[in-house]
Amino acid sequence: MNQVMFVGRIVRPIELKNLSDNSRVCNNVLAVRRRNKSKSGDADFIPFVAWNQTADLIKRYCQKGQxxxxxxxxxxxxxxxxxxxxxxxxxxxxxxxxxxxxxxxADQDQEILEEILETIQ
Known part of the structure; x- marks a missing residue:
């Protein structure tokens, strides 16, 4: 069985790429803290990929550091x-x-403002 779950913080700003076949993809990294801190570091960095609706959700509701x-x-x-x-x-x-x-x-207010500006233009 290949099933994983990670809880961590998003490392980079969210970018959504539109591909030629009309699919969407989001590539980023999740910083996952270790329980026992060591001198070699206290987090693992897990690359992740989300497609289509999941990528849309991440783009709309998530941000770096969240x-x-x-x-x-x-x-x-x-x-x-x-x-x-x-x-x-x-x-x-x-x-x-x-x-x-x-x-x-403040982030939610900024998103609302950007959506309003998009509809005006």
């Missing part, structure tokens, strides 16, 4: 970097996202 719970499955894959070297990676393919902490009132 705490979320992600559930999904781990997947390994390889790709060729810009120098032609084969690289290997493991990432979480997100099935569900749960908001653990809500966005600040």
């Amino acid at each position: 705490q979320v719970a992600l559930s999904g499955k781990m997947r390994s894959r390889s790709y060729d970097d810009k120098d032609g070297k084969t690289r290997y990676t493991i990432e979480c393919i997100v099935d569900e996202v749960t908001l653990v902490s809500t966005r600040s009132k």
